[in-house]
Amino acid sequence: MIIGVPKEIKNNENRVGVTPAGARELVAHGHEVYVQSTAGEGTGFSDAEYEAAGAKMLPTIEEVYSIAEMIIKVKEPIRPEYHLIKRNQVVFTYFHFASDRELTEAMLRSGAVCIAYETVRLPDRSLPLLVPMSEVAGRMSIQEGCRFLEKPQGGRGILMGGVPGVKPAKVLILGAGVVGRNAAMMAAGLGADVTIADISLPTLRHINEVMPKNVKTLYSSRHNIEMELPTTDLVIGSVLIPGAKTPKLITRDMLKLMRPGTLLVDVAIDQGGCFETSEPTTHSNPTYTIDGIVHYAVANIPGAVPFTSTLALTNATLPYALRLADKGWREACKADHALEQGVNIVEGKVVYKAVADAWDLPYHELNL
Numbered sequence: 001m002i003i004g005v006p007k008e009i010k011n012n013e014n015r016v017g018v019t020p021a022g023a024r025e026l027v028a029h030g031h032e033v034y035v036q037s038t039a040g041e042g043t044g045f046s047d048a049e050y051e052a053a054g055a056k057m058l059p060t061i062e063e064v065y066s067i068a069e070m071i072i073k074v075k076e077p078i079r080p081e082y083h084l085i086k087r088n089q090v091v092f093t094y095f096h097f098a099s100d101r102e103l104t105e106a107m108l109r110s111g112a113v114c115i116a117y118e119t120v121r122l123p124d125r126s127l128p129l130l131v132p133m134s135e136v137a138g139r140m141s142i143q144e145g146c147r148f149l150e151k152p153q154g155g156r157g158i159l160m161g162g163v164p165g166v167k168p169a170k171v172l173i174l175g176a177g178v179v180g181r182n183a184a185m186m187a188a189g190l191g192a193d194v195t196i197a198d199i200s201l202p203t204l205r206h207i208n209e210v211m212p213k214n215v216k217t218l219y220s221s222r223h224n225i226e227m228e229l230p231t232t233d234l235v236i237g238s239v240l241i242p243g244a245k246t247p248k249l250i251t252r253d254m255l256k257l258m259r260p261g262t263l264l265v266d267v268a269i270d271q272g273g274c275f276e277t278s279e280p281t282t283h284s285n286p287t288y289t290i291d292g293i294v295h296y297a298v299a300n301i302p303g304a305v306p307f308t309s310t311l312a313l314t315n316a317t318l319p320y321a322l323r324l325a326d327k328g329w330r331e332a333c334k335a336d337h338a339l340e341q342g343v344n345i346v347e348g349k350v351v352y353k354a355v356a357d358a359w360d361l362p363y364h365e366l367n368l
Contacts, residue, residue, distance in 0.1 A: 001031045001032075001069050001070055001324075001325040001326075001328075002031070002032045002034065002067055002068050002069045002070070003018075003026055003031055003032065003033045003034070003068060003069070003070050003071075003072060003321075003325060004034050004035075004036075004064040004065060004067060004068025004070070004071045004072070005017045005018045005023070005033065005034070005035040005036065005039055005055075005064065005071075005072055005073065006036045006039065006061045006064045006065065006071065006073055006081075007036040007037075007038060007039035007061060008039075008042075008073060008074055008075055008303075009061070009078065009080065009081070010075045010078055010299075010300060010303075011282040011283060011284055011300075012282060012283035012284055012300070012303055012304070013042075013074065013075055013300050013303040014042025014043060014303055014304075014306035015042070015043060015074040015075075015302065015303055015306045015309050015310045015313065016039050016040045016042070016043050016045065016074065016306075016310055017039075017071075017072040017073040017074050017093065017314075017317075018033070018035070018072050018314060018318075018321070019040070019043075019045060019310060019311065019314045020040070020045055020049040020050050020052070020053040020055070021053070021314070022314045022318045022321070023035065023050055023053040023054065023055040024053035024054060025318060025322065026321070026322065026325060027053065027054035027055065028054075029322060029325065029326055031325045032056070033050075033053075033054065033055040033056070034055065034056050034057075034058050034063075034064055034067055034068060035047075035050045035055045035056070035057055035058070035064070036057075036058055036059075036060070036061055036063075036064045037057050037058065037059050040310075042306050043306040043307055043310045044306075044307055061081070061084065062084060065081070065084035065085065065086070065089075066084075066086075068089065069089065069090065070089070070090040070091075070092060070321075070324060070325060070329075071085070071089065071090070071091045071092065071093070072092050072093070072317070072321055073091075073092075073093040074093060074094065074303075074310075074313065075093065075094055075300055075303075076093060076094055076095045076096060076100070076103055077091070077093075077103070077106070077107075078103075079102075079106075082106040082107075082109075082110065085107070085110040085112045086110070086111075086112065087110065087111030087112065087347070088111065088112070088113065088347065089110075089112045089113070090112070090113045090115060090324060090329050091107075091112050091113070091114050091115070092115045092117070092317070092320075092321060092324060093116070093117060094116065094117045094118055094133075094270070095107075095114055095116040095117075095118070095344060096116075096118060096270040096271055097114075097116070097243075097344055097345070097352075097355040097358070098243060098244050098245045098271060098272065098354055098355055098358035098359075099245060099246075099269075099270060099271050099272040099273075099358075101359050104345070104350075104355065104359055104361070107345050108345060108348050108349075108350070108361075109348070111347050111348050112345070112347075113329055113343070113345070113346050113347065114343070114344050114345040114346075115324070115329065115339070115342045115343050115344070116243070116342050116343075116344045116352075117129035117130060117317065117342065118130045118242065118243065118270075119242055119243040119341055119342050119344060119352060119354075120320065120338050120339055120341060120342035121242060121338055121341045121342075122338045123337075123338070127242060128316055128338070129313075129316050129317055129320065129342075130178070130240075130242075131178050131316065132309075132312035132313055132315065132316045133302050133309065133312070133313060134177070134178035134179045134182070134240075135178060135179075135182050135312070136301070136302040136305060136308060136309050136312060137179055137182075137267050137301045137302055138178065138179035138180065138181065138182025138183040138185075138186070138236075138238065138267065139182050139183070139185075139186045140301045140302065140304065140305065141179070141183045141186075141236050141238070141265045141267050141301065142160070142171075142183050142186040142187045142190065142192075142236075143186070144265060144286070144296060144298075144301070145160070145171070145187075145234045145236070145263060145265055145296075146160045146190070148263050148265075148286075148287055148294060148296055149169060149233060149234060149261075149263055151261075153287070153294075154261065154287060154289060154294045155261050155263050155294055156233055156259065156260070156261035156262065156263075157261070158233045158234075160187065160190045160191065160192050160234075161190045161191030161192060162191060167193070168190075168191050168192045168193050169192050169193065169233040169234060170192070170193045170195070170231055170232045170233050170234070171183075171184075171187045171192045171193065171194045171195070171232070171233065171234045171235075171236065172195050172197065172225075172228050172229070172232045172234070172235045172236070173187075173194065173195070173196040173197065173235075173236045173238060174197050174220065174225070174235065174236065174237050174238060174239055174249050174250075174274060175197075175198060175220075175237070175238035175239035175240065175268075175274075176196050176197070176198035176200065176203045176204065176207055176217075177238060177239075177240055179236075179238035179240070179267050179268075180196055180198070180236070180238040181196075181207065183236045183238060183267075184196045184207070184211060184215050185211070187215075187234075188211060188212045188214050188215045189212075191214070192214065192234075193214060194211075194214055194215040194216065195215075195216045195217070195218050195228060195232075196211075196215060196216075196217055196218070197217075197218040197219070197220040197224065197225065197228075198217075198219075198220050199219065199220045201219070204217040204218075204219070205217075220249070222249075225249060225250065225254075226254060226257060229250075229254060229257040229258050229262075230257050230258065230259070232258065232262065233259075233262060233263065234262070234263045234265065235250065235262070235263070235264045235265070235275075236265050236267060237249065237250070237264065237265065237266040237267055237268050237273065237274035237275055237278075238267045238268060238274075239268050239274045240268060240271065241271070241354070242354070243344070243352055243354040243355060244271070244354035244357070244358060245271060245272040245358050246268040246271045246272045246273060246274045247274060248273075248274060248275065248276045249274045249275070250264065250274070250275045250276065250277075251276045252276050252277050252290075252291075255277065255290060255291040255292075255293045256291065258292075258293055259292075260292035260293070261292065261293075261294065262292075262293050262294070263293075263294045263295075263296065264277075264278075264293060264294065264295050264296065265296045265297075266278040266295065266296070266297040267301065269297040269298070269299050270299055273297060275295070275297075277290050277293075277295060278295060278297045279295075279297060280297055280298075280299045281295075281296065281297045281298050281299070282298060282299075283298055283300075283303065283304055286298050320332075320336075320339055320342075323335070323336060323339065324339070329343075330368050333366075333368055334368050340366065340368070343366055346364075346366065349362070349364040350362065350363055350364065351363075351364050351365065351366040
């Protein structure tokens, strides 16, 4: 199979879809790999490293899309890429269709086969291609939280761990999945007073057993969240319904319960966000303020640490990419039900129900 790896063009997205080591594996399986020149530069991989791995370099993004049977990238295609995607071309990346109607309609028009990292699901309901970036995003949410709680950044001027004689920051984490647990671990390690809320009692029991004593658990309900907000300094939104829009757990009217300079970090923004007032931001302009409350809603948080993120992502995606390339997407999905669930759009039809429901589009069963 001919595989293309374009350079990411989303704002401050420095990750790359395949590392030189990944390219070497694909070439070893008999595939041709074409990488756009400087695609790995943001991560620290030179064109020479890709060439040494057996990949061929192409100067432009247009050439990569034109030659490739399968595109492997990190973030969803954005408007300048829409017209480059061809009918029957496999595009293997994060899509988050349920939060972006324009992207959904563009991919339907393209006739491509869109396989989304975020909906590949194992029998135990875990999401193997989302987990590594969720781990990064969860930890980064606290790192960025520390930064934007500083007064010069618009925050309350709170030190996450406090000092002797001064209480630490209070952190409320909504959702106890991979993002929430990693955020809780980081915040606890810094000495914050952490509360993690979820609707799964078994999950909360597990967290209560394994987390440090400065992490407390709370059953997630509107009432309980409202009781926490007046004394909370940092709220992390980390709720996920795979492939579907995220529920809005903090509404506009709840902002008045918080103190000015309180920070909301919406890690769920890729799926529409779990705060009603969330709008996607970028690393170049990461925050905005509504009613005195600072919002951070960067849609590609792991892109700020591309070396760590790219290695972690390729570790997870490469085995699936090899199956797709070795067998073709239909046979690979027949043989792997987890990969089959990653297929969202095929040749102009939505084949993932949550995406169809999000935009009231016709849903078609995937016919392999």
